[in-house]
Amino acid sequence: xxxxxxxxxxxxxxxxxxxxxVDLRVLQDAAGRRVVATDPVGARPDxxxxxxxxxxxxxxxGNPAILTDLTVGGVIDHWPPEAASEPSSPPHGxxxx
Amino acid sequence: xxxxxxxxxxxxxxxxxxxxxVDLRVLQDAAGRRVVATDPVGARPDxxxxxxxxxxxxxxxGNPAILTDLTVGGVIDHWPPEAASEPSSPPHGxxxx
Amino acid sequence: xxxxxxxxxxxxxxxxxxxxxVDLRVLQDAAGRRVVATDPVGARPDxxxxxxxxxxxxxxxGNPAILTDLTVGGVIDHWPPEAASEPSSPPHGxxxx
Amino acid sequence: xxxxxxxxxxxxxxxxxxxxxVDLRVLQDAAGRRVVATDPVGARPDxxxxxxxxxxxxxxxGNPAILTDLTVGGVIDHWPPEAASEPSSPPHGxxxx
Amino acid sequence: xxxxxxxxxxxxxxxxxxxxxVDLRVLQDAAGRRVVATDPVGARPDxxxxxxxxxxxxxxxGNPAILTDLTVGGVIDHWPPEAASEPSSPPHGxxxx
Numbered sequence: 344x345x346x347x348x349x350x351x352x353x354x355x356x357x358x359x360x361x362x363x364x365v366d367l368r369v370l371q372d373a374a375g376r377r378v379v380a381t382d383p384v385g386a387r388p389d390x391x392x393x394x395x396x397x398x399x400x401x402x403x404x405g406n407p408a409i410l411t412d413l414t415v416g417g418v419i420d421h422w423p424p425e426a427a428s429e430p431s432s433p434p435h436g437x438x439x440x
Numbered sequence: 441x442x443x444x445x446x447x448x449x450x451x452x453x454x455x456x457x458x459x460x461x462v463d464l465r466v467l468q469d470a471a472g473r474r475v476v477a478t479d480p481v482g483a484r485p486d487x488x489x490x491x492x493x494x495x496x497x498x499x500x501x502g503n504p505a506i507l508t509d510l511t512v513g514g515v516i517d518h519w520p521p522e523a524a525s526e527p528s529s530p531p532h533g534x535x536x537x
Numbered sequence: 538x539x540x541x542x543x544x545x546x547x548x549x550x551x552x553x554x555x556x557x558x559v560d561l562r563v564l565q566d567a568a569g570r571r572v573v574a575t576d577p578v579g580a581r582p583d584x585x586x587x588x589x590x591x592x593x594x595x596x597x598x599g600n601p602a603i604l605t606d607l608t609v610g611g612v613i614d615h616w617p618p619e620a621a622s623e624p625s626s627p628p629h630g631x632x633x634x
Numbered sequence: 635x636x637x638x639x640x641x642x643x644x645x646x647x648x649x650x651x652x653x654x655x656v657d658l659r660v661l662q663d664a665a666g667r668r669v670v671a672t673d674p675v676g677a678r679p680d681x682x683x684x685x686x687x688x689x690x691x692x693x694x695x696g697n698p699a700i701l702t703d704l705t706v707g708g709v710i711d712h713w714p715p716e717a718a719s720e721p722s723s724p725p726h727g728x729x730x731x
Numbered sequence: 732x733x734x735x736x737x738x739x740x741x742x743x744x745x746x747x748x749x750x751x752x753v754d755l756r757v758l759q760d761a762a763g764r765r766v767v768a769t770d771p772v773g774a775r776p777d778x779x780x781x782x783x784x785x786x787x788x789x790x791x792x793g794n795p796a797i798l799t800d801l802t803v804g805g806v807i808d809h810w811p812p813e814a815a816s817e818p819s820s821p822p823h824g825x826x827x828x
Binding site for chain 3: 447448449450451452453454455456458459464466474475476477485494495497498507508509510
Binding site: 544545546547548549550551552553555556561563571572573574582591592594595604605606607 | 732733734771772773781783784785786787788790791802803804805806807808809810811
């Protein structure tokens with residue numbers, strides 16, 4: 344699941360019937376690129392969320408007839424700080440354990 | 441769902457039977473990259489739209505036998521302005537709420 | 538659907554049984570990156586085509602037992618010229634219509 | 635399957651019911667980009683893992699009702715060293731074998 | 732289908748049951764990025780292969796219970812040389828044929 348920040352809601356009157364009564368959120372990644380997601384969780388602007396994609400996005404709405412490909416799966420409370428050491432690749436040549 | 445702008449229609453006489461009678465739109469992202477989508481909404485050139493991908497794209501045409509992987513889901517009327525503050529990552533180490 | 542140009546055919550004798558009797562095309566994007574696709578349309582080298590991905594690629598072969606994830610959906614005859622104006626983002630803050 | 639490193643666990647109290655009782659891991663790629671995955675394997679921080687995406691991610695949890703799109707498939711013990719020769723493209727024009 | 736080169740095999744003792752008895756290959760793209768794939772074909776190090784992704788990857792193993800999202804579909808013998816002319820975009824404005 345990708346990590347995104349909520350920017351706000353999307354105003355969109357002309358849409359397919361399968362998304363007629365669904366709230367659409369505008370999300371943004373760290374680089375500022377925006378996408379649109381359905382939101383059964385009730386995330387608020389500036390919340391960081393993780394999103395579920397693919398067919399799981401439809402089931403996550405509680406109704407697979409809602410034709411989304413991206414759904415907010417949860418609001419992130421906090422996450423781990425940067426690791427002290429950040430090797431750029433896994434060890435190779437010899438087993439690790 | 442990704443956000444794209446409508447450029448126009450695609451002329452394509454030699455195509456698979458499952459897309460024979462379907463209008464194909466050329467869409468463009470902010471970087472100018474072009475893709476092709478089916479459009480049950482009737483978007484017009486210069487409209488900004490959001491698109492549904494994967495198997496949901498087929499169902500969004502009202503007929504899963506239409507073998508598209510990208511369908512216009514709605515025409516964007518407007519969206520939120522840039523956020524005042526844009527933190528580059530979620531808070532970490534301590535809970536937010 | 539993504540837009541690609543046909544480079545030629547792929548010679549590949551050692552392959553999975555589900556792709557044994559299928560013509561494989563090498564396609565290239567504008568940046569020169571190459572991918573492999575099945576082709577029920579009969580595209581020729583230098584043709585520009587659009588391709589269908591995901592499970593739709595299997596159905597587009599007329600036989601979902603053909604285990605492709607990318608199928609040529611049609612040959613592009615022509616497409617719209619560049620738009621005169623190219624706004625980099627949709628309007629925001631106020632409705633467009 | 636993509637290769638990622640485990641950073642830690644995600645704290646996320648407000649989430650969809652289908653992910654209510656599932657441990658969520660924060661993973662990171664070599665460039666530092668973070669994603670969220672479900673983990674039936676029990677990977678630990680700093681482990682390098684490979685992840686399964688799409689509908690296979692749900693089945694990999696042993697329960698397709700768990701609405702994830704990314705699941706840890708295994709912990710990498712070690713992998714091959716860099717190849718001595720690294721041709722930038724496959725041979726072409728003449729058969730290899 | 733994407734094109735990748737085989738680097739070697741992955742050693743991975745702690746993995747999900749659905750991948751317990753499957754050979755895992757490390758593949759690399761032209762830029763050196765590595766991914767993990769299942770391999771029913773028996774590709775060898777330095778072979779160039781094409782890979783099938785998504786649900787097709789499971790069926791390509793001959794058993795959809797094998798929870799992979801990437802499977803080697805064939806070993807590339809050779810492919811077409813670079814095209815003499817490489818237009819950067821399809822013709823537009825006027826029909827090609």
